[in-house]
Amino acid sequence: MIREPVVAGQFYPADPAALLREIQSYLPPPEPPLPAKALIAPHAGYMYSGPVAGAVYRAVRPALRAIVLGPNHTGRGVPLSLSPDGEWRTPLGAVAVDNDLNERLQKECPDLQLDKSAHAYEHSLEVQLPFLQVVAPGIRFSGICVGTADYSALERLGHALARVIRSVDDPVLMVCSSDMTHYESAEVASHKDRMAIEKIEQVDARGLYRIVIDEDISMCGFAPAVSALTACRDLGASAGHLIRYANSGDVSGDYKRVVGYAGLAIV
Numbered sequence: 001m002i003r004e005p006v007v008a009g010q011f012y013p014a015d016p017a018a019l020l021r022e023i024q025s026y027l028p029p030p031e032p033p034l035p036a037k038a039l040i041a042p043h044a045g046y047m048y049s050g051p052v053a054g055a056v057y058r059a060v061r062p063a064l065r066a067i068v069l070g071p072n073h074t075g076r077g078v079p080l081s082l083s084p085d086g087e088w089r090t091p092l093g094a095v096a097v098d099n100d101l102n103e104r105l106q107k108e109c110p111d112l113q114l115d116k117s118a119h120a121y122e123h124s125l126e127v128q129l130p131f132l133q134v135v136a137p138g139i140r141f142s143g144i145c146v147g148t149a150d151y152s153a154l155e156r157l158g159h160a161l162a163r164v165i166r167s168v169d170d171p172v173l174m175v176c177s178s179d180m181t182h183y184e185s186a187e188v189a190s191h192k193d194r195m196a197i198e199k200i201e202q203v204d205a206r207g208l209y210r211i212v213i214d215e216d217i218s219m220c221g222f223a224p225a226v227s228a229l230t231a232c233r234d235l236g237a238s239a240g241h242l243i244r245y246a247n248s249g250d251v252s253g254d255y256k257r258v259v260g261y262a263g264l265a266i267v
Helices: 016-026 046-059 099-108 129-135 151-167 186-201 205-214 222-234
Strands: 038-041 065-071 080-082 087-090 093-097 140-146 173-177 182-184 240-247 258-266
Touching: 016 046, 016 129, 038 046, 038 222, 046 129, 046 240, 046 258, 065 099, 065 129, 065 151, 065 222, 080 099, 087 129, 093 129, 099 140, 099 151, 140 151, 140 222, 151 205, 151 222, 173 222, 182 186, 186 205, 186 222, 186 240, 186 258, 205 222, 222 258
Parallel strands: 038 173, 065 140, 065 173, 093 140
Antiparallel strands: 038 258, 080 140, 087 093, 182 258, 240 258
16 A cells, blocks of 8 residues: 555645755754653644654654554544555655554454555544654554544553564554644643643553543544553553643634643653
8 A cells, every 4th residue: 555645735844855844843952862662742733733743752762663543533444443554655755564563463453454544534643754754764654543432442452552562672662643632722721631641641541531531631642542551551661751732822822722732752
């Protein structure tokens, strides 16, 4: 499968040189990187969420293999959709699908099904790839589009992710793509997002699941985050670190209806 970019020129520049310059502008000066097992990064248009994404990508130790998980905004495809073998293209070039990781994921998690339809128009994974190409040139990845909120299925996926990562010799970074609260005031969004962030900092997958549902937090990628946190706990992670938080009002000036963005590293 060759997956062409669908939001280049909308969420981020379609021109390679302009895209590279923009991403580099979001990457702060390097500091000693965190040995993260996973990160959570936003997936809005770069002008809004790019500084948060850049901060968290710079904060973690890069890896040349990744499992990228994102929500299913389009409703297409099966509940747990694994991008088929091939490559995804961005203005910065092609990113190869990691065939070995795909095979291991399918073996360990029968719920996962190869399905290109869920990925065809979904932006949440696509917008992560240019950042990964810049911080880890030559990276390969497996892409999972999560279209279910069933806790048992998310937990099974999380345990399978951990088993797969343990089974390979190379470091594998999990990348969870999610924005936070949508279209509430900055004050309300900050309050709700703080509750979700606290559960991520505690590496508490079930706690995140419950708080999102009970408090009506419109974190679009909470389901993939539940799976990633489950895997992180299995892999020995003990804490999540908030690297940066912002909202769309910081750019638009409209703080009455914002989208929240959080960049977190789980170590």
